[in-house]
Every structure is written in structure tokens, then in C-alpha cells.
């Protein structure tokens with residue numbers, strides 16, 4: 001089976017490497033070729049364009065920054081939908097909005113190309129250790145075909161429903177992630193302003209059942225002022241935007257997410273776009 005992989009950033013490079021370690025033949029494309037170095041040294045073939053990456057592969061993965069980038073590489077100049085064979089399968093693991101996934105499924109269908117939205121839960125370390133959770137939307141038969149590959153990159157893959165449902169589940173998760181980090185940061189920051197010792201505040205808050213368990217993972221960042229990105233803040237803000245955009249499309253209110261999105265947006269303006277999203281604590285805390 002021949003696999004194409006487009007998008008070798010923090011997540012994609014590690015996911016592709018796990019497929020390679022499992023013995024799959026890979027053809028890879030990334031805007032910045034340098035990031036493909038390790039994969040190429042280990043036998044992957046380089047594609048000079050998205051179209052070349054999609055040519056003569058059975059399955060093509062994309063792991064790209066946002067919907068605009070996915071669309072550009074799929075349908076733009078030298079886009080891969082122009083070169084993929086009829087009956088082949090495109091799996092988009094980028095975090096995008098459900099209506100966008102449905103639109104991409106339609107664009108693929110027009111060319112008799114199969115499509116799954118398969119975003120992942122889990123960050124840099126789970127990507128490296130093949131511990132991701134795939135949330136999948138599309139035809140069950142396509143899911144079954146892709147499952148062995150998901151299992152090489154993740155601990156599990158769940159078929160959520162038709163196209164768009166994987167994307168839907170993913171933005172629900174990241175809405176909670178962004179809100180939890182922000183609410184926690186706001187609470188700890190005020191605690192410190194009230195004279196609560198930072199370590200004490202972290203110890204107690206992280207032990208209470210009202211704190212999301214995932215936040216324990218970010219403790220070292222707040223303690224050491226270490227915001228080297230695993231999950232860049234600009235991506236989290238994008239995900240909150242996708243959530244509010246979807247809420248608007250469906251006529252649903254999303255007041256808290258709209259507010260949270262703006263806080264992350266303000267942090268971006270303080271040069272925190274490429275820091276880990278936990279830097280929202282730094283944003284609230286620092287007075288300049």
C-alpha cells in the first residue's frame with residue numbers, strides 16, 4: 001500500500017514517522033522541505049508539489065494548519081485532488097470545522113475520491129509515541145480500510161458518524177481545553193494577586209475535582225515559564241474560532257467561547273502566537 005503524507009509540522013512529522021516505522025512506503029510533501037529530512041533519510045520519497053504527493057498513492061493524509069491551507073493544497077494550483085486516482089482515499093487529520101470537512105468530502109466525491117475527516121486528540125508527545133486518538137467521520141468501509149493505519153499512529157480510532165462528525169467532536173474537545181486553561185489561569189493569577197503562594201495555588205487547584213485533569217500536564221510550564229510549543233497558541237485560538245463559526249452557522253449561542261477566543265487573540269498580539277497555548281497564563285499574569 002502506498003501512502004502520501006502532506007504537512008510535516010509538529011504533529012504530521014511524528015505521525016508520518018510512525019507510519020514509516022511500521023513499514024509503509026511514504027511519499028511526503030511539506031512547504032518547508034527541511035522538516036522532511038528525517039523521513040527522507042529513512043527512505044521516504046519527496047514530492048515536489050501537493051499534486052505529486054497525491055499521485056499514485058492509495059491513501060493520502062493531510063495534517064495542515066487550518067481550513068484555508070487544506071483547501072489551497074487540495075484544490076489550488078498543483079492541488080492533490082487533481083492528481084489522486086479514482087477510488088483512492090484522502091484522510092484529513094487537520095483540525096477544521098465540520099462544514100468545511102463536508103465541503104471537502106463533496107469536492108473529493110466529484111472526482112470519485114473517498115474522504116475521511118480524522119482529526120486527532122493528543123499533542124506532540126502522543127503523536128511521537130503513537131498514542132493519539134482518531135475521531136473519524138465518513139463511510140464505515142473507508143474507516144475500516146484506514147483503521148490499521150490509525151492504529152500505527154494512535155492508541156485508538158473511533159468512528160463518530162458521517163463526514164463532518166470527526167471534526168465536530170474535535171472542536172468540542174478543544175473548546176473545553178481552551179476554556180479550562182483560561183479559567184485556570186485566571187483563577188491562579190487572582191490567587192497570586194491575593195497573596196496565595198504560586199506553588200500552593202497550583203498544588204490545591206490541581207487536586208480539586210473542579211479542575212480539568214489535563215491541566216496537571218501544564219503545571220511545569222507555569223512554574224518554569226516554559227512555553228516551548230507542543231500545541232501553538234495560534235492553533236488553539238483557531239480552534240475556538242472554528243467552534244464559534246460553527247455555532248453561528250447552526251444558530252447556537254457560544255458566549256464563553258467567543259470571549260475566550262478574544263483573550264487568546266490578545267495574547268497573539270503580545271508575540272505569543274507561536275508559544276504553547278498555556279502561555280495564556282503568562283498573558284494574564286505579566287504586567288509589563
Ligand code: NAP
Pocket residue numbers: 006007008009010011012030031032035063064065066069093094095096120121122123124230231232235236
Ligand atoms: P504546525 O507545526 O504549525 O504545522 C502546520 C503545518 O501546516 C506545516 O506542515 C506547515 O508547513 C503547514 N502550513 C501552514 N501554512 C501553510 C501554507 N500557507 N501553505 C502550505 N503549508 C502550510 O502545526 P501542528 O501542531 O502540527 O498542527 C497541525 C494541525 O493539527 C492543526 O490543524 C492543529 O490544530 C492540529 N492539531 C495540533 C495538535 C498539537 O498539539 N500541536 C494536536 C492536535 C491537532 P511548514 O512546515 O512549511 O510551516
